[in-house]
Amino acid sequence: MRIAIFSWESVYSIYVGGVAAHVTELACALERKGHEVHVFTRLARHDQPWYERIHGVHYHRCPFNTNPDFVEEIKNMCRAFVDAFYQTENYAGYFDIIHAHDWLTAYALIWIKEGRPRKAIFTMHSTEYGRCGNNFFGGNSERIRHIEWLGAYCADKVVAVSKSLKNELMWIYSLPDNKVSVAYNGINYHNYDGWVEPAAVRRMYDIGAMDPMVLFAGRMVYQKGPDILVDAIPHILKFYGNAKFVFVGDGEMRWSAEDRAKHLGVSHATRFLGYHNGWRLTDLYKASDCVCVPSRNEPFGIVILEAWSAGKPVVATSNGGPSEIVWHDVNGLKVYPTADSVAWGIGTLFSDFEHARWMGNNGRIAVETVFSWDTITDEVLSIYSN
């Protein structure tokens, strides 16, 4: 099959969040299974080539005009994608599948389907409602919701990254049940193999070797709930006075979260590291005692898979994806998105480190069983062929 994947980010252009990892790994895995995969994505820097073949996958980096209106700029991007797609098709032959990721590329899918009908798959990684922290805002948010609806309406098949996201889509955009399928995110867990000295990693961030350490990894936005974890810190410090909380990630809530920590008088126990990626983040995962995912709305939660790959238990809120993939008390704890409940979860893990390590190992087993990209790609291929 010749497959075209549209995404506004990828590991080899602009790396923002979970979509980049999803698209890149999925393209690679499809390629490994013998399909011809073209990824249409943004041009990150002008020294990047417009076309490149990486690990057998064809990457088309498309330049486009900027616009003060974000939605209009995204539309420009989609026009660039459509143009590049038509050119590629004229040169290489018909595509069997067009696969768009998130609302940002929905217009590319819609316009291509209008011009040259192909089998269109639309993967939703989250909804605008969830990104706003379970709110229906007006303005641009309303326009984005409309684009999401249009993309889901025009696509032949909609893929959600978790069952809870599927339910959310069916509720907000009135999609029929048989149109939406579920394909979880995966992870390349071999990236987390190996051992690092936790004390050495902790020393880099002024954390004692024996201090209980909690890691928050994710965008610092309202959806991900870093403020919930900050509010939970005093409750935990009451019993574990030397506990440390490391926040990795950036976003509009970073400064308010830091201020909140200072206001509560717990800033000594927090480390706000900003955006980290690659080996630094991997080392932090390996050095921590548990990973906290206090999201208000989490479509899937790749953080959980990353924590499990590093053999760490998670404390995740029971909203969305984590409620499906976490087995409570076996490889993580499911809590409510409130400070008290998060504090309970972390305190429970700290009260029995032996049990926590056992839970982390179980998480690794789960990741190795189900969440490898080859397994996920089998799932996606079956959706393609349905």
Added chain:
Amino acid sequence: MAVKSAKTTKSKKAPARKGQSRSLPGQKSVFETIHPVPASFPPEKFSAFEKVIPPISSSEEPVKRNIPHPPQKVSLESCELPSGYNSTYITLIARDPYWLYAYWEIAPSAFSDLRDKIGDEINRCAWVLRVYDVTCIDFNGTNANSWFDIETGPSATNWYINFWKDGASVCAEFGLRAPSGRFFSFARSNFVHTPRASSSWRKEEIWLDVKNDSPNDPPFVIFERDEEKNARKNSAKNNPGARNSQNPRRRKIFLTEADIRAYYSKLFPLLKNILLRRKGIAARGANPRFNLKDGISLDDILLRGTSRGQFIKKILLGASEEMLVFGGGSEQLSSGASTQEQKKRTFFFEIGTELIVYGRTEPDAEVWLADKKIKLRQDGTFTLRFALPDGKIPLDFSAISNDKVEKRRIATSVERVKTIYEP
């Protein structure tokens, strides 16, 4: 600087020294030689004492010789301590937070060595006790926090030092200070630490959970204020996440790796098909939950191992069930996946054993195997079929006649021993 000279309290010692120096008439005292003693110097005062209290042990005392009983009465005063041991040392003692006591001795040889070294300048030097404040430092002779000199004179051998700081580490040296300021040290003292004059500045409470039976606990200290402690006591029941030193919660969950894999393989509707495909069994249709036989679905066997009900069936049926399912005999009671692996081998050899017990009695009688009643056929015969694993199986049959009068008992046992000769 409040330095108080120590009065040589042992008044008897000073005359003794005088007497000692007198016992060497040809040689002048070292101290007198280099430092002319002023008229007001204490030894002159002591000489006045000498007249009042003459030393009892003095050999020139004619009165004691005339005592008719020659053995002298040995008293503490009759034994005299030597005034010096001909060694060079200084010892420092902390008396209380603000007072230190130093005593020292300079051997004549040390002094003459120094005189050989610096010559006549030695006569212009002052005898000083130099006191160093070495609090919180690794003292190497020059890096003291502060120091001061006490001019002691040549004949003083001890000194009370008023130190203005409590809780300090102090070290002292005794030596000669040249007019140029150069200091020639004879001896350096030990380090002493003066005690604190006040209560400790560490006022916070340190709470440590003392546990008897949990050695795995992290060794850290919890700082808590009083009100927090009370709050914790109140909320301990409500907060199960809190560490409870009295009842440490130790959860035991018995799950194997296979259980976790099985649980997660259920997450995907298609994953079971994929796993089955990987195991070499083509899944028929979209629904993998098709039944093979007697309500046993394939995924039950593949993914969940042997359930309890199945296990009982296996015991009753022996190897025949797997024969039904997979079309081949296997003695193993494990999951069917292993059967598939064995099929790939080119050569195999297996043996299964079953046990069949049969007998007959009156049709209306009752037959018991141990405490289980066995159902008889209409003609009074019965057949029992068991799996026959390795080991000894006791079979204790008893038959009771219909009118409960006669009872017969036959006990037998079967033993199976299997030996596999490895190639």
